[in-house]
Amino acid sequence: MPFEINNEFIENLESLIERRDDQVIIDLFAEEHTADIAEIIDELSNDDATYLFRLLDSEKTAEALLDIDEDDRARILSKLSEKEIAEHIDELDTDDAADLIGSLSNERQNIVLSNIEDGDHAKDIAELLQYDEDTAGGLMAKELVKVNENWTVPNCVRKMRSQAQEVTRVHSIYVVDNKNVLKGRLSLKDLLVAPASATISEISIPKVDFVNVNDKAEEVARIMQKYDLEAIPVVDSENHLLGRITIDDIVDVIKEEAEKDYQMAAGLTDDVEADDSIIDLTKARLPWLVLGLFGGTAAASIMGGFDEALKNYPELFFFTPLIAAMAGNVGVQSSAIIVQGLAKDNLRGSLLNRMFKEISLALVNGVFLALIVFSLGLLLKYPMKVCSTISISLIIVIIIASLVGTFVPLILHKKGIDPAVATGPFITTCNDIFGIFIFFTIAKLILGF
Amino acid sequence: MPFEINNEFIENLESLIERRDDQVIIDLFAEEHTADIAEIIDELSNDDATYLFRLLDSEKTAEALLDIDEDDRARILSKLSEKEIAEHIDELDTDDAADLIGSLSNERQNIVLSNIEDGDHAKDIAELLQYDEDTAGGLMAKELVKVNENWTVPNCVRKMRSQAQEVTRVHSIYVVDNKNVLKGRLSLKDLLVAPASATISEISIPKVDFVNVNDKAEEVARIMQKYDLEAIPVVDSENHLLGRITIDDIVDVIKEEAEKDYQMAAGLTDDVEADDSIIDLTKARLPWLVLGLFGGTAAASIMGGFDEALKNYPELFFFTPLIAAMAGNVGVQSSAIIVQGLAKDNLRGSLLNRMFKEISLALVNGVFLALIVFSLGLLLKYPMKVCSTISISLIIVIIIASLVGTFVPLILHKKGIDPAVATGPFITTCNDIFGIFIFFTIAKLILGF
Structure with a gap:
């Protein structure tokens, strides 16, 4: 079932585009899934991709335009006219539409919006463009099914039919009062089995989870995961129903967060991929390497002082x-455990307890490792005194390193800084310098050189 | 709206449990969300937790039992009788039920299943228990709404009503033939607007994504994300409809995968949390540290050879x-980029191209860093010859390290081993040893000691 692109397919497509063999191309894409179209387009030059977006029906390509690599998208959007972009926007839900044109200049955004046929759609998108993309407002879509609490069941079903035409996935049905204030939700099941004489307020469920339009995206993700929600309504400060967020957008938030943490731990500053340009890759990698370089030079100077x-x-x-x-x-081990604990919000207990635990843990690990290194040292025929020095220092270095790894991310978090900064090269470099300084200081105390 | 547990609440609850003040406890939990109950239970002793599971209605606590920490759950399940567990199972969907009792001994599983009132439910759970938990079969639930392609619309709506009673979230409606072979799907929208005279085969959509019951969980996650699916049907090799997987289970798979990769990169073997015992934490951390220790000793021996x-x-x-x-x-940087590329399945192009790119990238970074270290060396008043040696070695070490970081995960992946193994301590240790050997070899060539 999974679709695999091969070089043959791409080469064939490229020569079809070169020959402008339009009808064959259209037939070729007749059965393609939109996510597969995006994968194909990622393999093409921007000119060929732009040609395809012009040639194929925007109903087919609109979502692909959203799925392709961000840099390619920007370049393709710069080649398409505002009218052509508007045709794609017409096919997208409001949240996707706002994401697509959010990167354009204000001027181009306005021209695109004025080219959208459906005035309500354009107005909804313009509203969404106001919100910060990292908030509930930036994630939500205006498409939803809502019913008035005063409606009867048959009236409700009739009105829902027309609303449902515009909504890709129904999920929940929200119940509002005459002033559009969120009052509850309605389950499709209950609606299916309700008697015709009932009013909505009689069969609606008053308990409904919701988020504020200004809540952070990560907070929304946390709530939806915790309560296992597939959609959540978004309200303003007066509880007016503004939109809804669906789980597929949250999946993206979760993946992006995980990737960001992973890249931070690996010493990559920007969101880069293996196929990015050497300049982009250098920009992401070099800063941490320079940090490591200064750390290493500092360590060298410390050692020079013990010559x-x-x-x-x-x-x-x-x-x-x-x-x-x-x-x-x-x-790195200590900081990774803390960063994950902070992300999952499951760190409890006092700082003092945590310190005791880290020290005990480091002692257990440290003594075990010190015994190994002591034996290895004797095996290599190093003087007993040197072996003892190395072993004792190792224990102390491990204790200090695990305390640094534990408390640096906690302190950063308290100060409102992303604790993931403290994983990877940053903590490694700090601990390198501390470690070598402690090592030689203890050596000097024991060996008295 | 987010619920926060505080110490006061927990202490109050503990004293209520001690006083066996049952009615007050029941009232206290009357309005609690199941995910919040799980959080509260995570804070209690296993005895208190078991008491709560006995006291509260299983309708309230069944899902909480699934949400709590795995170790606590095992201990609580060992205290509950098979009949009490069966009461909880009665409240759960088949997939959650199978997850809950999957960890019990075969004997206890059978007793629990025989205590479940609904025979069909028990049979479905028993079926799910056969599948490996990392496959589509291990993720799927038996609950779904399916309709026969030969039914008429009114007949379909009637039958769906009774099916929908048992299904928490309807998502898709699957269309099967008389032999239960998956033929397509039906959109609720289309059903809502269809004329009463239509048969299902006339309004169903024949194109339907599905997975095989033996497909790997990660593959299912990849497909559902790529095609933006909220549910996917699961079939056997003859296309019989066996169950369906919903996006909330996939969110868990995605999170677990991301955590696993992150922990691997941080040098943590097992899935540990900050609040786990010192023994569990040591088990997760020590193996990688021992590896680092042997690597460091190897590096020391190499240096001893250049004394x-x-x-x-x-x-x-x-x-x-x-x-x-x-x-x-x-x-680590190189391997992290490759591991993410493999996970996202977006690495293209030949190995030769990739090698060229890595070398170019390493050259750019290496030359820049070498210039810095050269200047720093001169600043520290090191001999020019030594500064040149360090700089030239650094460039070569960076090229080799980036090639190792790129190709080790690629080779592991080709051999069917999780490439994430190659991130973190493993690659660091290898590169430490390589780096120091290359450094001294080049130094010997240049300085001729």
């Missing part, structure tokens, strides 16, 4: 990568 | 943490 140990205890210098790596790894 | 450089070029040894850190960071 009197070089003569008698060269083994200490051989073990600095080990100390740095352990400090880095422990820090 | 003739200690006298004239001690600075080389000060810079090993920098070289190791850069090799590690570059490797």
Whole structure:
């Protein structure tokens, strides 16, 4: 069942486009799914893609335009006229339409909107364009099925039929009063089995979850997941029903959040993909590498300050990568657990308890690892004193690194900064420097060089 | 609107439980949402939690039992009788019911199933228990609305009413033939507006996405996301309709996958949370740390082999943490981009092209970073020759590290191993060792110690 693009298909399509063999192309796409069209378009040059968007029916291509890579979309939109964009917008739900033209200049947005045939559709989209994309308002669509609490069942079914024509997926039916204030919801099941004489207020369910139009996207995602909702109504501060958010948009929010955290942990600043340009990839990667470079140079300077140990205890210098790596790894582990706990909102208990736990955990891990490194050191025929120094330092470095890894993200979170910043290269670099400094300080205390 | 648990509430509840003040407790939970009940229960001791599950109506607590922490659930299930578990199962959809009792011993499963009042429900659950939980069969529910292609519209609406009673969310209506073979789907909209004389086959949509019962959960997630589906029917190899999977289960799959990759990148083996026991946390963290320890010891041995450089070029040894850190960071960046590309299934182009691109990218980054480290070295008054050595080695180390980071996950993926294994400590440790070996080899070639 899954569709696979192959090179043959793309090459064939490219030569068809070159020959302007329009009817064959149209037939080729007759049965394609919109998500597959997007995948095909991602493989084409922007000129060929633009040609396809002009040639194919916008009913087919509108959603594909939304699914393709953001950079390609911007370039294709810049080639299409405002009228051509408006034709695509006509086919989209309001939330998708607002996403599509949100990146255009204000001027182009207005021209596109004035080219949309359905005036109500254009007005709804213009309203959605006002909201920040990271809020409930930025996620919601205006399409929904709502009924007045004073209607009777047959009247309701009649009105719903016309509303349902415009709504791709019905999900919930919302109940409002004469002033459009959200009063509850109606289950399709209850409507299917209700007697004709009932009014809506008699069969509606007053308990309804909702979010405010200004709530953050992540908060909406959290609520919808927690309460297992497939759609949630959006209201303003006076509880007027403004729109609704569906689970498919939340899936995107969840994936984007997870990707952002993952990239942050891997030391990637921007949202990049393997197929992006070398410049984009460099922009995402270089900042963290420069940070690591300064960290490494700082570590080198610290070691330079202990150069009197070089003569008698060269083994200490051989073990600095080990100390740095352990400090880095422990820090990343601790911070990752905290960042996930914060994201899932399941961190409880006092800071003091958490500190005790981290120290105990680090002690257990540290002693075990110290014993291994001690044995390995003896195996490599290092002096006993050096082996002890390395082992003892390792325990202390692990404790400090796990405390840094635990509390840096907690502090950032308290200060309103994304704690995910503290995972990956940042924590690794800090812990490298701390680790090496602690290592040599303890070595000096024990070995007295 | 979001519900917040506070300590006061929990303490009050605990003393109510201690006093066995049953009616007050029941009233307290009268208005609680099931997801909130789960959060409250996560805060209680297992004994108190078990008491609550016995006291409250299973209609209220069944889903909460599914939502609570896995370890707590196992302990609570061990305290409840099979009859009490069966009462909870009665309230759950088949997929949730199978998840709930899937962890019990076969013997207990059978006793629970025999205690379920509704025989069909028990049979459906028993069927679902056969499937691997990571497959479509493990995700699907038996509850769905299906209609026969030969029915008329009024007959269909009548039959649907009784089916809909049992289905929490209608989503799609599936059309089957007399042999239960999936033939298409029916939109509620079309049904609402269809003339009474029509038969289902006239208004049904023959194009319907589906998955096979043995398809992997991740594959199902990929298809549902790509085609923006809220539910997908599951069939056997002869296209018989067996069940359906809804998007809320897929949201869980997506989140679990993202968490797994994130934890792998952070060097955590098991799915752990900050509040798990020290033993569980140690089990998740220690293996990767031991790996790092062996890597670090290997690096120390390599450096020991170059100890003739200690006298004239001690600075080389000060810079090993920098070289190791850069090799590690570059490797993690490259592997993270590949792992995400594989997960999103958007890596295209030949391996040769990818190699060229990685080398170009590493060159751009490497030369830039080498210039910085060269200037920093001069600033620290290191000999020009040493600065050149460090800079040139850094460029080569970055190229090798990025190639390792790119191709190790690709090779693992080809061999059917989860490429996420290659992110985090594994790639860091490999690159530490490679990096230090390359660094000293090049230093020896240039400086000739």
